[in-house]
Amino acid sequence: MKSIPFFTALVLSIMLLSESIYAQELEGEWQVKSSAAIRLLDTTILFCRDSSDNIIDLSNVTYHFNPDGSYEGNDIWGNPISGTWTLSQFGNTLSIDDKSSSLDEINDNEFLIYFPFQPFNNYGFVDNAGSYISFVRSSPSRVSSAAASTDISLSISPNPFVNITQLKLTTPTPLVNTSLEVFNAQGKQILSEKGDSYLAGSYQIPLDLSGQPGGIYFLALNAGNRVLLVKMCKY
Incomplete structure (x- = not known):
């Protein structure tokens, strides 16, 4: 394994640590932003809060997570619900009433939970499949931790993705001698x-991780003495 440059390793370590710190800050009220079902390369959008064309209406679903591990909220019909919730030690698994799912914190005001399942197809083989639900704070009270502290904009779309995604880069100044590195959650x-080398402008760079298992990854863009990191979620 190639050794990680010190500065890249330092930034990556801070970002990995922030996974745990931010995940401990789920207290408050959340509402469903979107939900989708995924099977191989097919994604079916079930609900999107900004759309009027939804297969299922999840606009009534809310959760208010309390610091004592209890929650209250509303179900799909708007009826009151309550129960308990816990986070794993590293903040990457959310359990609601003892039902667990992987958790990916997108920023301070949005997180994603993912449910994998493996149905059999007509030939008896097991297909990779799953579904996800993203939540947003009902009343965002903090600036997103994903807000850039630099003049260079770096993002991944789609994110989460199945095998192939696009790195979107916008820079107001030229970048020379750049390199791209991808690390898994273990570094x-x-x-x-x-x-x-990039002139000032916007670029889309394809990224293929079809040979890697699903999970959390970090992409590092190295440009001179600058390192920018972006988190990715692969199904």
Whole structure:
């Protein structure tokens, strides 16, 4: 395994640590933003709060997570619900009434939970499948931790993704001698590519992780003495 440059490793360590810190801050009221079902390369949007064309209406679903591990809220019909919730030690698994799902905190005001399942197809083989629900704070009270502290904009779309996604880069100044590196959640480098030099402008760079298992990954863009990191979720 190639050794990680010190500065990249430092930034990556801070970002991994923030996974746990931010995940401990789920207290408050959340509402469903979107939900989708995924099977292989097919994604079916079940609900999107900004859309009027939904297969299922999840607009009434809310959860208010209390610091004592209890919650109150409303179900799909608007009826009151209550129960208990817990987070795993590293903040990457959310359990509601003892039903667990993986959790990915997108920023301070949005998180995603993912439910994997493996149905059999007509040939008897098991297909990778799952579904996700994203939540947003009912009343955002903090600036998103994903807000850029730099003039360069770096994002992944779609995110989450199945195998292939796009890195979206916007820079107001030229970037030279760049490189791209991808690390898994354990900090192991799984991809390293020498990047291009970019004039000021916007770019879309394809990223193929079809040979990697599902999970959380971090992409590092190295440009001179600057390192920018973005978190990705692969199904």
